[in-house]
Amino acid sequence: MNLEKRMRDNMGDHSHGSPDDSGTVAKAGTGTLDKFQDPGLPPHRKRLADTDPHAEKRAERQVALLFIISIIGTLSFFIAYFVLGRPENISEIRVQNAMLGLGTTFAMLGIGIGIVHWAKTLMPDHEISEMRHEITPEADRKDAEEIINQVIEETGIKRRPLIRNTLIGAIALAPIPAIFMFRDLDRTGKNAGEMVEQLRHTMWDKDVRLTRDPSGTPIKPSDVQIGSVFHVIPEGLDEAEDVLNEKAKAVVLLMRLDPDKMHISEGREDWHYQGIVAYSKICTHVGCPVALYEQQTHHLLCPCHQSTFDLTRECKVIFGPAGRALPQLPITVDSNGFLVAQSDFHEPVGPSYWERG
Incomplete structure (x- = not known):
């Protein structure tokens, strides 16, 4: 009994209490909360x-x-x-x-x-800390x-x-x-005519063979299968005076399509050979190399800004910022059965951000 009494004295006797008067449940509004004291700025440490x-x-x-x-x-x-x-x-x-x-x-x-x-x-x-006030x-x-x-x-x-x-x-x-x-x-804008003239002419010309880049091996129609892609340069490029600039203008993509899937515009009926077509590799947006070919959709994709060209419709732009189709290189075969160009491109290659008068 003495032990039980001492425990009640120490803990409080709540044996007959309720939540309202036992003191074991905290109730809102019965006390006041102390405000947090402003700790002030930390002491300044000199450097x-x-x-x-x-x-x-x-x-x-x-x-x-x-x-x-x-x-x-x-x-x-x-x-x-x-x-x-x-x-x-x-x-x-x-x-x-x-x-x-x-x-x-x-x-x-x-x-x-x-x-x-x-x-x-x-x-x-x-x-420092400053109080906000009206000014x-x-x-x-x-x-x-x-x-x-x-x-x-x-x-x-x-x-x-x-x-x-x-x-x-x-x-x-x-x-x-x-x-x-x-x-x-x-300056490029002022000399747009000169720039266009430079890009209008490349090393491609009548009877110039299409060769593999970089080996320079000539290409026969039998080498080009549906779905394959060849990176092509003109024969004799290594002998050019300015190889890099000439290659930048003349590089071409060579592919083969089912002729029944090709939509050919008037005047270009003989620009391909049995479905083999050649287009400039230089994107008409800002000049990045177009290098991705989707075999199932026949789309050419520029990896820089995602301009997309439809190969079945003469590389017309179907998506992205490019402003015009990729220039097409007219091709045929020579007497030895190798693919050759019929002429140079019929329009300037490369970007279209200047006026092409």
Whole structure:
């Protein structure tokens, strides 16, 4: 009995209580909740550059070095773009493309990483909290001016001429490559007639044999089966003065269809040979190589922007951004039974973004 009494004294006697008066059930509205206290801002931890003048100078030099790297990247772009000029072989093209890409990369990364490193090591990093309040238009203008002045002061750009000068140089040079590239696009528009004339003529001509790329082996009609695809170049391409440019214009896809499935327009009745057709491999959108052939649907697909051409309807565009059909190369066979061209393309090959007057 004494043990039972002591337990009731310690825990409370609820043997005859109900949920309403036993005290074991919490009820809403019977008490008040304490509000969460504002913990305030965490204590500010000084960085090494805030306490050590040598570390501050080192960080300043690092930021300036990153901006100088940006300047070097831009200059590398200029060298690749202007000094190397027009590369004549694949090795020079690879070097030029690498310099253009790396130059642009370092030009942008140097500025971006430099600004981030500047902010993390040298700019003030104190956290502040401000109450929101109504601002009149005039006060808003004054506050904006104060904020701008405060930002300039906190960056320390006035008292850090090394960072200021290298940043100005990097920012001044960085947009120039884009300006020259856009200028060249404009030049392409002004010389559209000349560009079209260049693309109107390729190495294809009457009786020029169709050969496999890259072996240069001539092709007979019996070699081309329904569903197969040949990447074709004109015979004698290796002897051309400018092999890469000539190949870029003249490369062709050769395929065979069931003649009953072909929809041939007037004037092209003899452009194929027993269902064997040849079309320019250069997409008429932006010049990517059309290289995917769907045997069941007879569709040619450009992998860059998904322009799709219907082979049964003379490679007319059925999907995608391309503006016109792939140019067709008229073909036949010579006296030795090899596939040959009847003539050059009857229209310019390649993209259609300029006027083709």
